[in-house]
Every structure is written in C-alpha cells, then in structure tokens.
Amino acid sequence: MTDGTLVTLISLGVTFLFMLGVPVFLVIAYWVVGCSFVLGLTLDNMGAELLNVFNKGFALLAMPLFILTGDLINKSGIARRLSDFAYACLGWLRGGLAMASLGACGLFAAISGSNSATTATIGSMLHPEMVKGGYDERFSAATAAAGGTVGIIIPPSIIFIVYGFLMNLPISDLFVAGIIPGALMVIGMQVACWIICRINGWGYLIPLQLNRVLKTAFGAWLGFFAIGLVLWGIYTGKFSPTEAAGVTVGFCIIAGLASYLITRLLKLRQDKTWEEKSYAEQLVVEGFTLFQIPGITMRSAEITGILAPLIAVSVVMQQILSLLGAQQVIGDFVTSMGGYYAVLFTSMVIVFFSGMVLESLPVTIILAPILAPIAASVGIDPIHFSVIFLVGASIGFITPPYGLNLYVASGVTGVPYFRLLRYTVPYLIALISVWVLVSLTPELALALLPDR
Incomplete structure (x- = not known):
C-alpha cells in the first residue's frame, strides 16, 4: 500500500476511536505515532520534539x-x-x-x-x-x-x-x-x-x-x-x-x-x-x-497533566501535517477564496465547523498556524485575528456533537445532554452575532492596545 493509503487508514482508525470516546490526547498520539512510522520518522525524533516544546514553553x-x-x-x-x-x-x-x-x-x-x-x-x-x-x-x-x-x-x-x-x-x-x-x-x-x-x-x-x-x-x-x-x-x-x-x-x-x-x-x-x-x-x-x-x-x-501533553503532541502533529502537505492544501484553499473578507469568513467557517467536533485546544493547535499567516497576508491584524479565531472556537463549547460545556453542565446539573440542545439556540444566535460584529470591527479588539 502507498503511504497515502496508510495515512488514510490510520486517520479513519483514530476517528473511530474518537467516536468511541477515547481521550483526545490518545487519539492524536496514536495518529502521530502511526504516521511517524509511515513517513520513516523515528520515535526518538518525536521524543526530542516533545521535550523541546516544554523547554521553550516558559x-x-x-x-x-x-x-x-x-x-x-x-x-x-x-x-x-x-x-x-x-x-x-x-x-x-x-x-x-x-x-x-x-x-x-x-x-x-x-x-x-x-x-x-x-x-x-x-x-x-x-x-x-x-x-x-x-x-x-x-x-x-x-x-x-x-x-x-x-x-x-x-x-x-x-x-x-x-x-x-x-x-x-x-x-x-x-x-x-x-x-x-x-x-x-x-x-x-x-x-x-x-x-x-x-x-x-x-x-x-x-x-x-x-x-x-x-x-x-x-x-x-x-x-x-x-x-x-x-x-x-x-x-x-x-x-x-x-x-x-x-x-x-x-x-x-x-x-x-x-x-x-x-x-x-x-x-x-x-x-x-x-x-x-x-x-x-x-x-x-x-x-x-x-x-x-x-x-x-x-x-x-491533574487537569494540567491532561492539557500539557496534549499541547506537546499536537505540536508534533503540526510537523507531520506539514510533511503530508495538509497545511499547504488548506492554505491554498483559503487563499483561493480571494481578498480580505473572503479569507476572513472562510476562516471563520472552518473554525466554526472544527469546533463542532473538536475541543478548542486541538482546534487552535492544528488550525491557527495554518490560518493566521494567511489572514496576515491579506491585511488582517494578527491580534485581531486571534480574537476572531478564539471567539469562534469558544462557540464550539455549546455546539453538538462535541459541545464540552454541554457535557459539563449536564454533569453538574443532572439534566441529560440532549435535553439541553434546544435551549442553547438563542445563545448560539447571540454569540454568532457578536462574533460577526467583532470580526467586522477590529477596533473592538484593538481599542485598548495603545500601539495599534
């Protein structure tokens, strides 16, 4: 089998594991290890990169x-x-x-x-x-x-x-x-x-x-x-x-x-x-x-022990995505949309739908290095884009099927997850309206920064 076929099979396999409820860290780690073997990368390389993340991460x-x-x-x-x-x-x-x-x-x-x-x-x-x-x-x-x-x-x-x-x-x-x-x-x-x-x-x-x-x-x-x-x-x-x-x-x-x-x-x-x-x-x-x-x-x-390894392994995931050309493909697609507003709204759509199936951390780690440089190339201020990106990612906390906050709220209140969905709609409308307003008005993010 070709490398592309193997990577596809590995990706389908970890997607199935994610649907079964396997923790996101393990899903990404399995994908990274599998693709490393396919691409001929050694586990020593992965270990060195993981250590490097924390050495630089003051x-x-x-x-x-x-x-x-x-x-x-x-x-x-x-x-x-x-x-x-x-x-x-x-x-x-x-x-x-x-x-x-x-x-x-x-x-x-x-x-x-x-x-x-x-x-x-x-x-x-x-x-x-x-x-x-x-x-x-x-x-x-x-x-x-x-x-x-x-x-x-x-x-x-x-x-x-x-x-x-x-x-x-x-x-x-x-x-x-x-x-x-x-x-x-x-x-x-x-x-x-x-x-x-x-x-x-x-x-x-x-x-x-x-x-x-x-x-x-x-x-x-x-x-x-x-x-x-x-x-x-x-x-x-x-x-x-x-x-x-x-x-x-x-x-x-x-x-x-x-x-x-x-x-x-x-x-x-x-x-x-x-x-x-x-x-x-x-x-x-x-x-x-x-x-x-x-x-x-x-x-x-304990919570830090969950988040920190996820950040580290996701950085290695970025490198593998780059070797596979995925970042280039996504980048070319977004760039092909046209100018300022086309890139802006295309990026927002990508972030929104990614937030429906992933937590904000992997969304940020995977997509920010791809979308942020493209946004900067069409004149979107990097600080402004960071706010646009993360407000969009935050909306994913109440969008099914993932909706982490819905699971948390269900756990602490005892109300079943699916019974919450109907009542999140007004809040989703409000949040998306604010998101669009912030996206079209850079001053809302930059007004308190004197040097911008």
Whole structure:
C-alpha cells in the first residue's frame, strides 16, 4: 500500500476511536505515532520534539497557575460573592437570576481563565437556585453552559496563552484584546436570556435596592480586587502573564485561609441554609485550611497533566501535517477564496465547523498556524485575528456533537445532554452575532492596545 493509503487508514482508525470516546490526547498520539512510522520518522525524533516544546514553553507556566486559581476562588467563596452581586444588580429584570448567572460567569472567567471551570462552578451554585426560582431546568443548565464560553475570552485565558505561545505573539496583548469582545459576549447572551425569559414568564423579580447592591459589592471586594490585580498588572506591564498568575494564586490562598478563620471565629451552625444566614455570615461561609491546599493543588495538577501533553503532541502533529502537505492544501484553499473578507469568513467557517467536533485546544493547535499567516497576508491584524479565531472556537463549547460545556453542565446539573440542545439556540444566535460584529470591527479588539 502507498503511504497515502496508510495515512488514510490510520486517520479513519483514530476517528473511530474518537467516536468511541477515547481521550483526545490518545487519539492524536496514536495518529502521530502511526504516521511517524509511515513517513520513516523515528520515535526518538518525536521524543526530542516533545521535550523541546516544554523547554521553550516558559509562557505555558501560567496555564497550571490559572487552573489552580479557578479552584481556589471556588473554594474560598469568591465565586459565590460575585454571583450574589450580579443578582443584586439584575434581579429586578425578568430573568434576572439567569442574567446574573451569565454575569457571574464573566466575573469568574476574569480570574480563572477556564471555560469548563466557569460552567461547573456557576452551574453547580446557581442551577438549583434558578430551578427554585421558576426557571425551566433545561434552560437553567443551558445558561450555565453558554456562560462558560467566555471563560477562554475574558482575560486571563488559558487558550490565549497557548495561542500566543504557538504564534509568537505577546500574551499580554492577547489578554487585553479579549476584554471588550468578552464583555460583548456576556451582554449579547444576557439580551437573549432576557427575551426568552420575558416570553416564557420565567423568574421572580426582586426590587433594585441600593443597599443590597452596596452590601453584595462589599462582600465581593475580594473578587473585584483579584480581577483588578490581574488586569492592572498585565495592562501596565507590571506583571508577565505567568507572574500575574502567581500573584493571583497567592492572593486567593490568603483570601481562602482568612475566610475559613473568620468562619471558625463566628462558630457558624452547619444546619443553617444560605438564606437563613446573616449577611456577615454569608461573607465568610466558605474557605479552606492549609491541610486542604494540597488536595486543591493536586486537582489542578491533574487537569494540567491532561492539557500539557496534549499541547506537546499536537505540536508534533503540526510537523507531520506539514510533511503530508495538509497545511499547504488548506492554505491554498483559503487563499483561493480571494481578498480580505473572503479569507476572513472562510476562516471563520472552518473554525466554526472544527469546533463542532473538536475541543478548542486541538482546534487552535492544528488550525491557527495554518490560518493566521494567511489572514496576515491579506491585511488582517494578527491580534485581531486571534480574537476572531478564539471567539469562534469558544462557540464550539455549546455546539453538538462535541459541545464540552454541554457535557459539563449536564454533569453538574443532572439534566441529560440532549435535553439541553434546544435551549442553547438563542445563545448560539447571540454569540454568532457578536462574533460577526467583532470580526467586522477590529477596533473592538484593538481599542485598548495603545500601539495599534
């Protein structure tokens, strides 16, 4: 058999494994090893390339730190306080609690940088409250899934770190470029949420009270401080992304320990519900001890242990695709579309459909090195294109058949996966509308970058 036939058979085989639910890392690794043998590459070469990725990957050090940050802010109670503030601000609107959950996703994303962590944390906290508040359980779960899409756009973002590492772009610039598009994604989803809730009459209204807003804002000051610390440090150049991640981890550890100590001092009764606690008790109802930190760290390390090898093996996959001419074929196809807008929308279509079957990480690793140079050749700013690319990839989190956030939301809420799909449609429309707007308006991504 020819090399092309063997590669085709290997590709079909790993596709079948992917459909059976084999982890993406193993699917890509099997493909890389099989194609390496077909092309006459040695396993020593693959091992050397894997090691080289991590030797050059100083920027990747921020990834495990931001993953740890997401776990710490959940355990410390910061996420709950941010959610309470969002509800105090939006509860007077029809669908206010659902809109607040979307706002809380944006605030949580501004510290954690993870889509799945955002969906899991906000979904587990607010889904029961939404169901008790008269919302359809399927809509509530779909709202948590959709809100998690901003986890990789609002800085700090783990996927922006990967993109910047692969394309040799300043990660701090990528972070800043994601601020306005991420905020627009949240606002767009909140508008869609308001319309659906108004049509169906979902949600109970609470009066807009200044004292409630101020109290919850005071209670959430730790979260606001953490968000401001990250954005200020990166925007002013005081911190590199890795340093910002380290500083945020340290702050969250201190906040979590302080919360636990205050809780112990107040001697809270464990049988009280959240609503029965006084506001002072609500501020400190969560926290962790020094003995719990190793467990939290281990969980974050496990997630990093999944992502880091996937990045490394996908870089080797790029090299094999280049040897096979796949990058050239895709590049020629996109280039043949014509000028600026043709290349732009062709790239968006490719990213969208790729996101339907792959997670954002392999989509980024496989397609960004192919599409980004073509986009640059027709005059699309590299930072602007990175935002376009990753907003499109984030939409894939709620598009079947993959839809990672749908699986996460289903897991934390108990609502079956297929029952969520109908209620993601309004959010998909909102996100695609924002995506097109950001694509056609470079200023939305570049306005906060003074040198562009």
